[in-house]
Amino acid sequence: MTPMNPPSKNGRKVGAALVVGGGIGGMQAALDFAAAGIKVFLAESGPCIGGVMAQLDKTFPTNDCAMCTMAPRLVEISRHKDIDILTLADVEKIEGEPGDFKVTVKLRPRYVDEEKCTGCGACAIACPLGKLKAPKEGESSKKPKPIPDEYNQGLSTRPAVYIPYPQAIPNCAVVDAEHCLHMSTGKCKLCQKACKADAIVFDQKEERVVLEVGAVLVAPGYELFDPRLKPEYGYGIHKNVITSIEFERILSASGPFLGKVQRPSDKAEPKRIAFIQCVGSRDHERDYCSAVCCMYATKEALLAKEHLSEHLECEVFFMDLRAFSKGFDEYYQRAKKLGVKYTRCRPAAVEEVPETKNLRITYLTEDERKAVKEFDLVVLSVGLRPAPSAQTLAQTFGLKLNPHGFCATEAFAPMDTGKPGVFVAGAFTEPKDIPETVIQASGAVARILELLPEAKGTLIEEKQYPPETDVAGQEPRVGVFVCHCGTNIASVVDVPKVVEYAKRLPNVVHAENVVYACANDSQEKIKKTIVEKKLNRVVVSACTPRTHEPLFRNSLQEAGLNAYLFEMANIRDQCSWVHMHEPEQATIKAKDLVRMAVSKARLLEPLKKKHVPVHKDVLVVGGGLSGLTAARSLAGQGFTVHLVEKEAELGGASRLLRYLLEGGLDPQRHLDDLISEVRSRLNIHVHTGASIASIAGFIGNFTTKLKTASGEEEIRHGAVIVATGAQEHRPEEYLYGKNPGVLTQRELEERLAQGSCKAKTVVMIQCVGSRDEKRPYCSRLCCGMAVKNALKLKALDPAANVYVLYRDVRTYGFRESFYTEARQKGVVFIRYDEDRKPEVAESDGKLSVRFVEPIVRQEAVLEADLVVLSAATVPPLENKELAQHLKVPLDQNGFFLEAHMKLRPVDFATDGVFLCGMAHYPKTMEESIAQAGAAAARAASVLANETMELEATLSEVVDENCDGCAYCVEPCPYKAVTLLEYKASDGAIKKIVEVNESACKGCGVCQATCPKKGIVVRGFRLDQIAAQSEAVLQEQASPETPEPAQQPVGAGEGV
Amino acid sequence: MPEKIDPTLISEVRKYGHFDVDACYACGSCAAVCALSKDSALFPRKSMRHVQVGLREPLLASLDPWLCYYCGDCSKTCPRQTEPGESMMTLRRFLTAQYDWTGLSARMYQSPAWELGALAAVGAFMALLIALFHGPMVMDRVELNTFAPVMTVHFFDWAMAAVLSFFLLSNVARMIWNTMFRGGSAAPLQSYIEEAWSLAWNGATQIRFRECGKNTARWAKHFLLVTGYGLMFVMIVLFLPWFQTDAIHPIWHPQRWLGYYATAVLAVFTAEILWSRMKKEEQIHRYSDLSDWLFPILLLLTTLTGIAVHIFRYAGWPLATYYAYAVHLIVCVPMLVIEVPFGKWAHLTYRPLAAYFQAVRENAARRREQAPAGPQGAEAQPA
Secondary structure (H helix, E strand, O other), X not given: OOOOOOOOOOXXXXXXXXXXXXXXXXXXXXXXXXXXXXXXEEEOOOOOEOOHHHXXXXXXXXXXXXXHHHHHHHHXXXXXXXXXXXXXXXXXXXXXXXXXXXXXXXXXXXOEOOOOOOOOOHHHHHOHHHHOOOOOXXXXXXXXXXXXXXXXXXXXXXXXXXXXXXOOEOOOOEEOOOOOHHHHHOOOOHHHHHOOOOOEOOOOOOXXXXXXXXXXXXXXXXXXXXXHHOHHHOEOOEOOEEEHHHHHHHHOOOOOOOOOOOOOOXXXXXXXXXXXXXXXXXXXXXXXXXXXXHHHHHHHHHHHHHHOOOXXXXXXXXXXXXXXXXXXXXXXXXXXXXXXXXXXXXXXXXXXXXXXXXEEEEEXXXXXXXXXXXXXXXXXXXXXXXXXXXXHHHHHHOOOEOOOOOXXXXXXXXXXXXXXXXXXXXXXXXXXXXXXXXXXXXXXXXXXXXXXXXXOOOOOOOOOOOOOOOOOOOOOOEEEEEEOOOOOOOOOOOHHXXXXXXXXXXXXXXXXXXXXXXXXXXXXXXHHHHHHOOXXXXXXXXXXXXXXXXXXHHHHHHOOOOOOOEEEEEOHHHHHHOOOOOHHHHHXXXXXXXXXXXXXXXXOOXXXXXXXEOOOOEEEEOOEHHHHHHHHXXXXXXXXXXXXOOOOOOEHHHHHOOOOOOOOOOHHHHHXXXXXXXHHOOOEEEEOOOEEEEEEEEOOEEEEEEEEOOEEEEEEEOEEEEXXXXXXXXXXXXXXXXXXXXXXXXXXXXXXXXXXXXXXXXXXXXXXXXXXXXXXXXXXXXXXHHHHHHHHHHXXXXXXXXXXXXXXXXXXXOHHHHHHHHHHOOOEEEEOEOOEOOEEEEEOOEEXXXXXXXXXXXXXXXXXXXXXXXXXXXOOOOHHHHHXXXXXXXXXXXXXXXXXXXXXXXXXOOXXXXXXXXXXXXXXXXXXXXXXXXXXXXXXXHHOOOXXXXXXXXXXXOOOOOOOOOOOOOOOOOOXXXXXXXXXXXXXXXXXXXXXXXXXXXXXXXXXXXXXXXEEEOOOOHHHHHHHHHHHHOOOOOOOOOOOOOOOOOOOOOO | OXXXXXXXXXXHHHOOOOOOOOOOOOOOHHHHHOOOOEOOEOOOHHHHHHHHHOOHHHHHOXXXXXXXXXOOHHHHHXXXXXXXXXXXXXHHHHHHHHHOOOOHHHHXXXXXXHHHXXXXXHHHXXXXXXXXXXXXXXXXXXXXXXXXXXXXXXXXXXXHHHHHHHHHHHHHHHHHHHHHHOOOOOOOHHHHHHOHHHHHHHHHHOHHHHOOOOOHHHHHHHHHHHHHHHXXXXXXXXXXXXXXXXXXXXXXXXXXXXXXXXXXXXXXXXXXXXXXXXXXXXXHHOOOOHHHHHHHHHHHHHHHHXXXXXXXXXXXXXXXXXXXXXXXXXXXHHHHHHHHHHOXXXXXXXXXXHXXXXXXXXXHHHHHHHOOOOHHHHHOOOO
């Protein structure tokens, strides 16, 4: 096969990629690369990865906790063997060619040895600069000023040595050399003394590394607009005027006020909060829409009401409410229902009332009155600006920036740059939200996988472990390791006492305390002890298994012990942290937790991970732009693709697109090129006029039956991509179909393309069939399409009169500048209210449109030659059937519902099935192409493996106990349990359930439902859990009282 | 009845000067920041919207452009830099032309050739009149009243005042018809009577100007200029025989110091207006239409030639005095003929009237609110 990217001259392809930027986009890309067999260098300019998302409290439109959804990813990246994180890293130089680059990266000193630092935080506590108080007003400030904490947007302070935030990865301190006393005076060094791990290295020097990579992904993100540039809003002058990101921190439980919503001036609870939209967006200097602010303001208003009270007044001052993506309009409607007030006016200024520090805003009400209102807090919805490093990165990599300063890309290759082998993703190319960023990141990964198909897996090493010791039938020999975590645990919990207590627990043959259980030396110690003391169960009593369990399991394996003979007691989060002021109680609880862990550990058994083979073919359902793009990408990556299209022709809804809003490129040409390439590829099998009769199987092993004109066909494949698209709704209102002068936008586009549109006056009506009771969602495309066609009409005849009747103009991102251009060319935009829709009438064949101009409040009428309806984009009805075949959900509007709206926008909850294009939601060609790439990359992460490793802690049917009652079948959220009927040897029909281990996640719902102990989760068997429960109920033996009685122990007991 | 949209309105308005509402997305910050706009007159957004959408009749019926004194706050605030303040200025020109039934105003605003040509024609006519009808030129001493007999000039004054008043008042009648009767519900006579004081008060003080923006110096300067202009108008139109004398009165004589005061403020403030327009430092002076220049230039020239007449008379230079007087009239008369009914001068009439009508409208609205609902309430309004 021929790779689409030019091969390097020497033909060398390096199986590694550099990702520049450790935000959510860079993180997604790193994980996708690693899953597909590409070694990753993740270079972040700051001290830790996570980006802006780490600062967010919750995310719209699901109100999921941002940190909770991203923390598992942070952890996964931090411990992934194929991802190297480089922090405080600046890319300096790139040489070589696509497939074989040499990139020079400068690493600024952290002054902390990452290998040694355990992230305990003792240094931060010791730093004297962390205890500085802000000088009071008027007080002379010769003393050193407290250092503003960047994570909390300067609303709190931090020491000069610090971990940016608790979940930061790398979980390692950093010295702020600019402020550090030792750096400026040569004295202090208190942190060095406090560090038990000896990790502070003041003489660390700047370093340079040269990375050999096949390709580069640049995803540096964005920065927020500095509202000081708009002094009329008083930011930096009035204390209670804050930015949206500051408010995000205020809302956050980990924020400066610990989640209490207070205003900065007097820490009082605000009763009235105003949100001002478009601060630094959509103005003369920045003619683009920042695309995320309408939704984040809505979210912040909702959360503030949740935090304080439903009576909290929240008023959002906006111009157009741009709720244009999946679930957004519904979210906006919900906010309105919950009492968030939306006022369509851009306030000119914010004035402070000097006595109360309240803020006064003058604005126009929706019913055209002038009002002055006082608020306790004003939140400025600041816009997105190009990343601070955009200029430098553009120079280093030879990228072009657009007039707004973002990276310039083309619609049909949204992640490509002018420089081959260098790709971009995220807000670097245009302001966008988290899912769009994640989609582009995965999409860029697909482009790079296309470039490096033969290099996959070349730099990935399999880890080798010594053979496992057989512990079957052995008496448990438990070793307990209790961690001090520096002072993190030991300052509250009496660790030596816990050790002494552990020593007396049944089957415990060894117990000791370690300063940092996770540090390298402790790991070695644990391994040595396992061998020396012939331990066959290990308990570590330290922090959370969420971050550290894999590390300890790895040590067990290295010592020749099965990884599942391990149990953890979290005495940090659950003892020293939450009972910080009750050390005795905390110690008692730590002993309880250790006792529970030991009780369970005694019953642990070795478990084996199963492997299932992966079929390397992929099924793509839908032959439109998205399906074609995904198919081409996967074929380019070396996989065999089956592309199924129900129509006789490929191309789908894009066949109707004749122009792009941005102008220039011809959509039909791109589509034709794409189709001919797909048709010519040997590893793409195109099935047109085909429908899906059935799909069976699971990730890695699907079997699909196709119905075609020539009969049935069976395909075996490892993954599925759903790209079934969407179509234009046929309106029933506004005389559509009754008068030939009433068209849809796509029909107008066709006429414009043929040059057969001779209308003098054209009236466009937006939201026809969208944003109503039947279809509460925004069709996203129509505003851009109306602007596009209006501009085309004006280009063909500058004297044409074009009117657009709209509800909100939702030209998000750079589309805004075309909205401006349309106004400048004389297109008249007139808003209408949902409850006063325009009326289209006909008399003597002449069309007229009646409407109310809402600003002058004047009823008016227009005689029109053409009335153009911006009809909704609707999902095909066949989605329902396909969803059933695939066991995946649809949303209430009939679009496919992804696994997670923010972080898994192309995945389904069902593994091995992916989603792209308008099957997900209405979107532009550019967005569909990005998501098609993303689906291809996600599918590649499945197909790249020869076998799929399954988690060992899965459900297992106990044949002798299961009577086939099937209670467990329905509750299983992963559809992993099925009921079987079979003929027993005595001829009777018997029933039993069966678990599909590829689908099972080990959640335990089945075990909880089963009345017969007929289904269990390995590693969490009822007897194991019972042992833990019994242990917690046991009276704790005081050192004076005799030991708890030895309990009978037997492996496999209770099964 | 729904209003018919007129797509040609915006291009027509553009002929009267700067009108850049193209980038406007009707965000409302202009009307929010404006110190003078209020519920009953939410300009400049509404006026801009009338033009943008093509609502000709509602625009003609609106008083809003006259209620704006152009402090420039809206233009400074506009996030799209669409210059609403300057657009209001253009609308005042447009409305002046709409009120004028002769069509001369429209022609002169739209064409510099027409405007300058008309001024030159009237000036030439004036020169001809003087050449033909001036009195004997006494050369051994200055006898202005022999060269230009004061009663002849006074009669000419009155005749010109009558003609110009006819044109101006007929235009005012059209303004009243457009704004107070056509389309909307007429205000009761009671309202006109109750609010009559505001006409005199606003005309005399331009007090609304004082509330416009933060810079009250603009109002003070304008107020002083108006006092000078008004004083000169009274002295010339009503008391010319007392004002134009050959005898030189002592300095404490009111003719002297009143004349000096009026001359001084006219000279200083017209010069100041022209100077700021040239500097373009302030937002409000970024754009200048020909008509913005002509009125102050002519006023300044009139004042300067008037000063020249006075100086030459003092110096005892007869010929210079007569020529200066002739030039004084050749500048002054065209200025008045063209600017009073058809040009910028007309704002002296339209602004206080608009403020008055606005007060009448608000008065009528209050009455409507207070009137008991039902047919009686509606009938209570006189036609």
